[in-house]
Amino acid sequence: MVSALLSIGQISKRTGVSVSAIRYYETEGLVKPSRNAGGQRRFRRSDIRRLSFVLIAQQLGFSIGQIRQQIRTLPDERTPTQRDWAKISKRFRRELDDRIAGLTIMRDRLDGCIGCGCLSLRNCALYNAQDRASAKGPGPRYLMGDLPS
Amino acid sequence: MVSALLSIGQISKRTGVSVSAIRYYETEGLVKPSRNAGGQRRFRRSDIRRLSFVLIAQQLGFSIGQIRQQIRTLPDERTPTQRDWAKISKRFRRELDDRIAGLTIMRDRLDGCIGCGCLSLRNCALYNAQDRASAKGPGPRYLMGDLPS
DNA sequence: CTAATACCTCAACCTTACTTGAGGTCAAGG
DNA sequence: CCTTGACCTCAAGTAAGGTTGAGGTATTAG
Numbered sequence: 001m002v003s004a005l006l007s008i009g010q011i012s013k014r015t016g017v018s019v020s021a022i023r024y025y026e027t028e029g030l031v032k033p034s035r036n037a038g039g040q041r042r043f044r045r046s047d048i049r050r051l052s053f054v055l056i057a058q059q060l061g062f063s064i065g066q067i068r069q070q071i072r073t074l075p076d077e078r079t080p081t082q083r084d085w086a087k088i089s090k091r092f093r094r095e096l097d098d099r100i101a102g103l104t105i106m107r108d109r110l111d112g113c114i115g116c117g118c119l120s121l122r123n124c125a126l127y128n129a130q131d132r133a134s135a136k137g138p139g140p141r142y143l144m145g146d147l148p149s
Numbered sequence: 150m151v152s153a154l155l156s157i158g159q160i161s162k163r164t165g166v167s168v169s170a171i172r173y174y175e176t177e178g179l180v181k182p183s184r185n186a187g188g189q190r191r192f193r194r195s196d197i198r199r200l201s202f203v204l205i206a207q208q209l210g211f212s213i214g215q216i217r218q219q220i221r222t223l224p225d226e227r228t229p230t231q232r233d234w235a236k237i238s239k240r241f242r243r244e245l246d247d248r249i250a251g252l253t254i255m256r257d258r259l260d261g262c263i264g265c266g267c268l269s270l271r272n273c274a275l276y277n278a279q280d281r282a283s284a285k286g287p288g289p290r291y292l293m294g295d296l297p298s
Numbered sequence: 299c300t301a302a303t304a305c306c307t308c309a310a311c312c313t314t315a316c317t318t319g320a321g322g323t324c325a326a327g328g
Numbered sequence: 329c330c331t332t333g334a335c336c337t338c339a340a341g342t343a344a345g346g347t348t349g350a351g352g353t354a355t356t357a358g
Contacts, residue, residue, distance in 0.1 A: 018316085038325075
């Protein structure tokens, strides 16, 4: 019989997320299925959307923790609306914009380094790309190699 | 005394890479230091550049395996030239271009989904973003949620 | 020459994101 | 009613990319 609620196997088939992964996501607070009398998980249809969102967000490179941060802004009591989802998507969009910008900067710096043929000098644009080099230990580090001697 | 060769501690300070990480990178074949009479590692100055490259490549999101693929095109016997490094950088540039393009596509798809307010329908642009959904199991999956009913 | 560092190896542990297996229960069809 | 397949929990294993600690040796400053 097809009920309003879905078993873990059914939701696995609908989303492409493995049964074990869905259980794991429950321990991580990404879905909160109810239980039937026998203790088996019962998911709402809107959980399909939740899990699909998790899948996409992971593809975009977000960690479980980051996804949880976003997804917990969804209402627990009612089925999330389009508006609820749109808010989350907008936040992700901003994140993606930042990541694209960051990668573009790195690419252009790499270009500069190819241009100067050095990848190593004091003024290499990649030099300032990392806090770590200057942040720890005494004196400056020359990220892509030797000091000109 | 300052010799032509560097100890692991010296190279750690110069690159900002921890001693334990450098040893790990050796087991992974990213650096191949020689040993002195007492069995201690001795690095060439060009290894600073190698390790710095590893650092940058990791920041760009490349795995150790991918980095090894690139870095092993460097000559073992002689100190790598600017040209050697430039070849590698060009390959990385292409990778970065691809990743930027991919992210941009995803971002635009996400935009489309915000625009249509759905994040769920059959024709959602994100739907086709994943092989996995259609690749396994019978019938199509509707990635961002329920079928319109 | 000796003490203090720095270095060595090897094994075990950490995090993330899961999967796998053991041992047992639940639910649906015949 | 009984069998089969889906489900349950809990513990352990996996891969990546390291870190940490134990127990021991090298090197270097004084």
